[in-house]
Amino acid sequence: MIAAGFLALPAVDDPLAATLRTQVRAVAARALLGFDARRLPAPLAAAFAGHQARLRRDRAAALALCADLDVLIGALVLASPPHAAAAARGLIARLDRGQPYDDGVPITPSLPDLTLARVDRNPIADLEAHPDKHGNALDLGGHAPAAWAAALTDALAAITAALPALAGELAITLERVVPVGFDRERHLSCSYREAPGLVYLSLHPDPLTLAEAIVHETQHGKLNLLSWLDPILANDPAERVPSPARPDLRPLFGVLLAAHAFIPVAALHHQLAALHHPLAATPSFDRRRRQVLDGNAAALATLASHAHPTAVGAKVIAALVDLHAQLA
Numbered sequence: 001m002i003a004a005g006f007l008a009l010p011a012v013d014d015p016l017a018a019t020l021r022t023q024v025r026a027v028a029a030r031a032l033l034g035f036d037a038r039r040l041p042a043p044l045a046a047a048f049a050g051h052q053a054r055l056r057r058d059r060a061a062a063l064a065l066c067a068d069l070d071v072l073i074g075a076l077v078l079a080s081p082p083h084a085a086a087a088a089r090g091l092i093a094r095l096d097r098g099q100p101y102d103d104g105v106p107i108t109p110s111l112p113d114l115t116l117a118r119v120d121r122n123p124i125a126d127l128e129a130h131p132d133k134h135g136n137a138l139d140l141g142g143h144a145p146a147a148w149a150a151a152l153t154d155a156l157a158a159i160t161a162a163l164p165a166l167a168g169e170l171a172i173t174l175e176r177v178v179p180v181g182f183d184r185e186r187h188l189s190c191s192y193r194e195a196p197g198l199v200y201l202s203l204h205p206d207p208l209t210l211a212e213a214i215v216h217e218t219q220h221g222k223l224n225l226l227s228w229l230d231p232i233l234a235n236d237p238a239e240r241v242p243s244p245a246r247p248d249l250r251p252l253f254g255v256l257l258a259a260h261a262f263i264p265v266a267a268l269h270h271q272l273a274a275l276h277h278p279l280a281a282t283p284s285f286d287r288r289r290r291q292v293l294d295g296n297a298a299a300l301a302t303l304a305s306h307a308h309p310t311a312v313g314a315k316v317i318a319a320l321v322d323l324h325a326q327l328a
Contacts, residue, residue, distance in 0.1 A: 002323070006319040007319060008316075009163065013168075018172050021225060028071070028076050032074075071091065071094055072195075072196070073194055074091040080124070083123050083124050108152065111156070116176075116177050117178045127192070141180075141202065143182055148179055151210060155210035156170070156214065158208065158277065162272045170214070177200075179201065180201065180202050183202055187201075189213040215261070226312065230312045231313070232310055239251065244294075255299050256313075262295060263327070266327045270327050300320065
């Protein structure tokens with residue numbers, strides 16, 4: 001049995017992810033109420049200020065609104081000056097509407113609130129930080145939503161079999177999947193700090209690849225939630241170091257993100273092998289498992305040499321070191 005650890009693998013009924021999500025909703029509500037509408041172009045400014053005035057009279061309503069993923073994302077993106085106008089435009093449309101959008105496609109009864117997006121309203125979806133990707137345009141890749149739902153359900157079943165506590169946590173950490181095409185050879189995924197609960201995934205025929213991606217991106221989501229509440233690392237953001245997961249030099253926080261994502265992926269491999277799961281019987285499984293373990297060791301070595309964590313960040317890294325030791 002793999003031991004749970006702080007923000008790495010959850011224990012059964014671990015409330016940490018839910019607590020972080022609640023706290024970040026409060027951050028978003030403050031951003032929504034405190035944003036200076038005068039920074040917006042005149043037509044947007046008047047409409048946004050009107051909604052702000054109403055919500056400032058009922059701050060509890062503003063906090064409740066931030067339970068809606070589209071409002072949460074828009075409010076968090078307001079903090080980014082280049083994208084504030086796009087965020088405000090989306091927020092105005094949503095607030096004018098008066099209720100959440102309902103154009104997502106349900107994926108699986110085991111996660112009734114999880115949907116496959118038919119429209120992506122993330123105002124920063126075009127931002128791309130990976131050198132091997134070029135944006136995240138919504139694309140079903142020639143496959144029907146039912147095919148996406150079936151593939152994702154198979155991947156989620158593998159996670160549930162191997163890591164049931166983590167699977168339970170997905171009710172908090174995975175709210176919407178944006179489809180970004182189909183490719184038999186490679187898989188693409190991403191997530192954004194400003195969009196906790198939203199992940200971008202391409203469709204792939206291997207359920208293990210999709211299961212890895214779901215674990216990977218939702219782990220990013222948890223660490224990103226924490227980053228709204230604590231710096232995690234005290235290192236200079238301009239510092240760049242080699243990353244085992246990327247071809248480009250990365251900020252040290254990027255290396256921590258990689259370790260925080262891939263060490264639970266290694267736990268997924270470990271448990272699938274222990275269960276003699278069919279996904280662990282493929283010719284490529286052992287090679288992939290070793291590749292991930294080696295990358296995790298390299299990432300932890302980089303963190304040990306360079307990281308200056310906060311007190312909370314030290315708890316995150318210690319949990320990762322402990323989990324990796326159980327798997328290596």
